[in-house]
Amino acid sequence: MDKQNTYILGIESSCDDTAAAVLCNGKILSNVVATQKIHEQYGGVVPELASRAHQQNIVPVVDQAIKKAGIHKEQLSAIAFTRGPGLMGSLLVGTSFAKSLSLALAIPLIEVNHMQAHILAHFIEEEGYEVPQFPFLGLTISGGHTQIVKVTDHFEMDVIGETIDDAVGEAFDKSAKILGLPYPGGPLIDKYAQKGNPLAFPFTKPRVDGLNFSFSGFKTAVLYFIQKKLAENPDFIKENLEDICASIQYTIINILIDKLKKATKGTGIKTIAMGGGVSANSGIRKALKEGEKTFGWVTHIPKFEFTTDNAAMIAIVGYLKYQKNDFTNQHIVAKPRFAI
Ligand code: KG4
Ligand code: ZN
Numbered sequence: 001m002d003k004q005n006t007y008i009l010g011i012e013s014s015c016d017d018t019a020a021a022v023l024c025n026g027k028i029l030s031n032v033v034a035t036q037k038i039h040e041q042y043g044g045v046v047p048e049l050a051s052r053a054h055q056q057n058i059v060p061v062v063d064q065a066i067k068k069a070g071i072h073k074e075q076l077s078a079i080a081f082t083r084g085p086g087l088m089g090s091l092l093v094g095t096s097f098a099k100s101l102s103l104a105l106a107i108p109l110i111e112v113n114h115m116q117a118h119i120l121a122h123f124i125e126e127e128g129y130e131v132p133q134f135p136f137l138g139l140t141i142s143g144g145h146t147q148i149v150k151v152t153d154h155f156e157m158d159v160i161g162e163t164i165d166d167a168v169g170e171a172f173d174k175s176a177k178i179l180g181l182p183y184p185g186g187p188l189i190d191k192y193a194q195k196g197n198p199l200a201f202p203f204t205k206p207r208v209d210g211l212n213f214s215f216s217g218f219k220t221a222v223l224y225f226i227q228k229k230l231a232e233n234p235d236f237i238k239e240n241l242e243d244i245c246a247s248i249q250y251t252i253i254n255i256l257i258d259k260l261k262k263a264t265k266g267t268g269i270k271t272i273a274m275g276g277g278v279s280a281n282s283g284i285r286k287a288l289k290e291g292e293k294t295f296g297w298v299t300h301i302p303k304f305e306f307t308t309d310n311a312a313m314i315a316i317v318g319y320l321k322y323q324k325n326d327f328t329n330q331h332i333v334a335k336p337r338f339a340i
Helices: 037-042 047-069 088-105 114-123 168-178 186-193 216-232 236-267 282-295 312-323
Strands: 007-012 017-024 027-035 078-084 109-113 136-141 146-153 156-162 271-275 298-300
Touching (some): 007 088, 007 312, 047 088, 078 088, 088 109, 109 114, 109 312, 114 146, 114 312, 136 236, 146 236, 156 236, 168 186, 168 216, 168 236, 186 282, 216 236, 271 282
Parallel strands (some): 078 109, 136 271, 271 298
Antiparallel strands (some): 007 017, 017 027, 146 156
């Protein structure tokens, strides 16, 4: 065994991506993701199909991650896996696989909370990427999550705001579906929005107390608006797609920025670290950068491959826990509902 280096294998299987990554002393050696295409035709993730696809993917994905890292599995120091939150059938695959491999290799097993991992992804060592300074606010926005988290240390986190219904990615995807765009429609809304007028069709923002979010009302507002317009003009979507997308995106971003403004004011913390698939959105990236000038924010957005569901973020949590000897054992079970 290589005593100088710490090699962590990370395994992620909480939703519809089967992923494995190897880190050496916090630096990335490999980061493999098999995204399940099967769900596209259903317009959303089908849990039973996700679980089956994980079973097919897990061995080749882990094998590839170890090969790409240029190491032998016997060199691994520990295995970190996503325990939750997520879909039970999906989590079970990664959890069982991680337990078996740790037993076979006689190396420690480390449990990881997926939501903590989205935030700690900022600590993957990358040249040119400056890690956020504590304390900071983590903004995690994806197809499954919408959270503002106050982070005072690697493992001291408080959720200070979250969605009470749909996630922000769902607001994008469901709006896209109403417009007849394929799943997942978020990136397409972003693409069309770039050529449209964000003020063309004003949508009202939902009123939610404190730092929480609600997106289900927004989706309904989009639906009624489109139905009404289509009744007047059957070509309404075709003729106005760019303006509709720009208006939807503008409203969603305003909702996020309003809450961030409130959160920075309330906590006095001006450092914001964003993660999750929706952080790829060009509008939210621009709005955060503008916040640097307007409100004195310091913002961090990691590489795209570390923002969507991935195993490098699981491995970095594994590395941080490895240094604290924070290990689990063979009795561990998956936890679909798992608070930070
Ligand atoms: O993190 P992720 O890959 O998976 C989870 O949901 O955990 O996030 C996927 C979500 C989808 O809702 C997708 O539409 C959205 O991120 N997304 C975007 C963009 N790229 C991905 N939404 C808006 N603009 C984008 N450019
Ligand atoms: Zn996620």
